[in-house]
Amino acid sequence: MTEAQIYQSIANELNLKSKQISTVADFLDDGATVPFLARYRQEATGGLDEEDIRSVRDKLDFHRTLEDRKKTILKTIEEQDELTDELEEKIKNCEDLNTLEDLYLPYKPKRRTKGDMAKEKGLEPLAELIWVQETEQGNPRDHAAKFVDEEQEVPTAEDAMEGALDIVAEWINESAEVREKLRSIFQEHAVIKTEKNPAVEKRTNFEDYYEFSLKAKYLKPYQILAINRGERENILFVDVELWEERTLENIDDIVITNDRSIFTPHLQDAVEDAYKRLLFPSLERELRNDLTERADQHAIETFATNLSNLLMQPPLDHKVVMGIDPAYRSGCKVAVVDETGKYLEGTTTYPTPPQNKVAEAEKVFDKLIDKYNVNLIAIGNGTASRETEQIVAEFIQKRKERHPDEELNYLIVNEAGASVYSASKTAAEEFPDLEAAQRGNISIARRVQDPLAELVKIDPKSIGVGLYQHDVNQNQLAQSLDDVVESCVNKVGVNLNTASAPLLTHISGLSRRVAKNIVKRREDEGIFSSRDEIKDIRGVGEFRFQQAAGFMRIPESKNPLDNTAIHPESYEATEKLCNLFKIDLDSLNSQENIVAEKLKNINKKEVAEQIDVGVPTLELIIENLQKPGRDPRASLPKPVLRNDIMKMEDLSEGQVVEGTVRNVVDFGAFVDIGVKQDGLLHISNMADRKVEDPHEIVSVGDILKLKIVSLDLERGRIGLALKQ
Template identity: 85%
Template sequence: MTDSQIFSSIARELNLTSKQVSSVANFLDDGATVPFLARYRQEATGGLDEEQIRRVRDQLEFHRTLEDRKKTILKTIDEQDKLTDELREQITSCTDLNTLEDLYLPYKPKRRTKGDMAREKGLQPLAELIWEQEIEQGDPMEHAEKFVDKEQEVASAEEAMDGALHIVAEWVNESVDVRNKLREIFQEHAVVKTEKNPAVDKRTNFEDYYDFSAKAKQLKPYQILAINRGERENVLFVNVELWDEVTLENIDDIVITNDMSVFVPHLQDAVEDAYKRLLFPSLERELRNNLTERADAHAIETFATNLSSLLMQPPLDHKVVMGIDPAYRSGCKVAVVDETGKYLEGTTTYPTPPQNKVAEAEEIYDRLIDKYGVNLIAIGNGTASRETEQIVASFIQKRKKNHPGEELNYLIVNEAGASVYSASKVAAEEFPDLEAAQRGNISIARRVQDPLAELVKIDPKSIGVGLYQHDVNQNQLAQSVDDVVESCVNKVGVNLNTASAPLLSHISGLTRRVAKNIVKRRETEGVFLSRDQIREITGVGDFRFQQSAGFMRIPESKNPLDNTAIHPESYAAAEKLCNLFGIDLENLKQQQDTVAEKLSGIDKEQVAKQLDVGIPTLDLIIENLQKPGRDPRESLPKSVLRDDIMKMEDLSTGQVVEGTVRNVVDFGAFIDIGVKQDGLLHISKMADRKVEDPHNIVSVGDIVKVEIVSLDLERGRIGLAIK
């Protein structure tokens, strides 16, 4: 297929126009990023959003991979002098990889087979006689007798017939029609059965699958991934089963074209041999691979959705935060960071068992709060979290008696990945003078102030907002994670004068090297005062500037447009718009009440023509003039702050509580309601109707009111329902 044909095919698949697809393809081929296209090239793409552009990108990759594979296959078959016009047409018109590989199968280099050995003995003519099915009378063994040849080690008619049937079995196996039919049967009727490995004599997490059976098409993604893991850990034996008798009849219907042929019984034998020895193992592997791919795709999508919600949590800015990384024997690590996340001071306290030095810890908390004006304590939710929370809650209540007007709260922070960060190269570069153990508490404090800025420093797989993310296809997961992080960072934008190198590296068009150069330039020469200064950074040419500039914010710039999402290429249009409607650009923030009024009800089509821009660009300019420097996370609900503690013993069924969604999975969501154990909001308790996908109801970070419907103190389980 030509590029033009590929574009037309993708346009049909995605319900777009060929022009939109070709435009996206050309931009991507030139190195443009998805966020840049979605925000600044809407006129060229016909208004496609990030998700649509990524679908085009993925389909382009698939079709180009398919075309490359076709070229390789055609070349290989042509070199064998077996490429007919009909076969060439079948290959070039093929639209899926499975069928393409089926067409290639007869010509694919393979190890020496039983069929090859039979051909070497001169038995192919007999196989062709059987395959053609034209002889309707006589004894088939009389035909086989003609191929007895002691020199070729064919000692009898039976041996000749057996050898010929090996060749026929391979033809059955290589039949595209047979494989497609069998593929349909597998997809519709295959049953996956699992059983416990008798050698396993301890309890495992796979007990639900010790005696399990389900149609493959009905398996849930989490079941597929659990079965795969159980098999990989040698806990489960897994088999795929079909109704062989009916399946063989279906294959016979394709292979046997003349019921009167004397070779029908022998063809049936060849079909059975091909099915059991060649077809079933091959298509069983294909089915398992397809199931895994489907489960992987679902798990990756779930992880990506949760990660996006987590990264887009609203920042609790203007807070001086004390971060506590709880522990028992090694002590609770404490760090204080100022409103900008700058590390101020850290220490270790020992209020938890076995030391139980509560009074000493409280003295340290008092000193740090008084010294730095701490107004929020962030406690990691790992080991000793509950004991630490009780100590901090009690401490806050005591302090309030002596400081009645003071703003001081605490919250529990998901510390997943903090230990990974503390031992990372990024952390070592940020805090070279601190031990690894003293860095995790800083991460805990900072991720309250700006989750996005802090969490981008951590391997997303360590953040704990999915299931089986370590089991799925890691290349696909990496691509999805990159897409999510890229999307979130560029949607929010970054402050060029405060952002870390890891955060900057996710900006459209920037590399890690360029990000480090930006930070280095900032540290040696001071803050940036205009977007144009980005051009001075080593590694930033015109194209990289074009891709990145609109996503960077410079609050210190004299030009207020440098602190908006308006691209420098549209500054002239923005200034002209301000002149047209009497907006003082230099004092933009002071005119917020009047800007919206002046720009409401304008004839956008006419104004866009006057400015020589498209309507999408005009909309972007208007939005940012009305809300310069706006953070899209501002409108989201803030985290729940607490000053006292609840224990599971304080809970009762029927009680309504407020909580934060920590994780969303196929069967429901885990909610932090202020006790050590997260409660489970099962999918069946999310609404008064059937819910197909929990993400349609809740997202990571949502603040929800829930009713406690079940309590199991012994097992530490809390059942919840949406109130």
């Protein structure tokens, strides 16, 4: 396919125009980023959003990979002098990798097979005689006897027939038509059956699969991933089952073209041999790989959705936070950070078992709260979290008696990845004088103030909102999660005068080296006062500036547009618009309502022409003039702050509670309701109708009113239902 044909094919797949595909392809090939195209090139792309552009990018990658593979295959077959016009046409028109590999199979270099050995013995003419099925008279044995040759190690007619059928079996295996038919049978009728390895005696997490059987097409992604892991850990034996007799009949229908041929019974034997020895093992592997790929894709999408929702949690501004990384024997690490996230002081306390030094810990808490005016305590949700929560809740109640007007609450924070961060190069660069153990609690405290700014420092796989994330295709996972982080960071934008190098690295167009150069320039020469100053940074040329500038915010700039998502290339148009409607740019922050009123009900098409921009750019300008410096996370509900604790024993069925969604998986959502154990909001309890995907109803970080529908104190299980 030519590039133009690829563009048209993708346009058909995605229901877009070929021109949109070619435009996106040109931009991406030139190095433009997805966030830049989605926000600042809507006129050119025809209004495509990030999801659309990423779909185009992925389809382009697939089609270009497919075309490269076609070229390699055509070259290989041509070098063998086997390329016919018909085969070349089939290969060039092929649109999926499986069919392409089927067409290539007969010409693919492979290890010496039984068929190859039979050919070396001169048995290919006999195989041809059987294959063409034109002989309707005589005895097959007489034909086979002509190929008896002691020197070639073919001592009998039976040996000759056996060797010829080995060749025929391989031809059947290499038939693209046979493989395509069999592939559709596998997809429609294959059954995945699992059973427990008898050698496993202890209880495992795979008990649901000890005697399990289901058609492959009905398997849920989480079932596929669980079966794969159980097999990998040698806990489960997995088989693929198919109705053999019916399947062989389907292959016979393709291979046997003349029932009157004297070789028909032998051909049926070859079909059975090809199926059992070659086709079934090959297509079984392919089916398992396809299932795994489907499950991987779903798991990656689930992880990406959860990660996006977690990263976009609203920041808790203006809080001095005490972060506590709970533990037992090694003690609870404590750190205080100011409203900007600057580390102030840290120590270790031992209020949990086995030391149980609660009184000493309370004295430390009192001292730090009084010294720094702490108004929020963030507790990591890992080991010893609930014991620490109990201690902190009781401590807050005691302080309230002495300081009734004090604002002091606590919050349970997802600490996943804090230990990874604490041992990372990034953490060592941030806190060279602290031990690794004292850095995780700083991360926990900062996650409350700005989840996005802190979590981008951690490998997304370690953030803990996934489903079997260590089992799925790691390259695809990394690409998807990088896309999510890039999307979230650029959606929010970054304050150029406070952002860390890891945060800046995710800004459109910036590399790790340039991000470090920006931070170093800030440290050496002070804060930035204009977006134009970015051009002076080593490594920032015109193109990089174009890609990055609109996503950077400078609240201290004299030009108020530098603190908006309006791109510098649109400043002139923005000033024209303000002049048209008598809007004072210098006092934007104090006249939001006035700006909104002045720009209400305007004829956007006419105004866009007057200021020489497209309508999408005009809409972006208007949105940012009305809400300059707006953080899109600000409108979301803030996390639930607590100052007291509930125990499992305090709960009862029918009770209504408030909780925060911690993770969303295929079968429901895990919700923190303020007791030791997260509750499960099962998918069946999410609505009065059947819910196919929990993400339709809830997201990570959502704050919900829930009803307790079941309690199992012994097993620590809480069943929840969404209160309508």
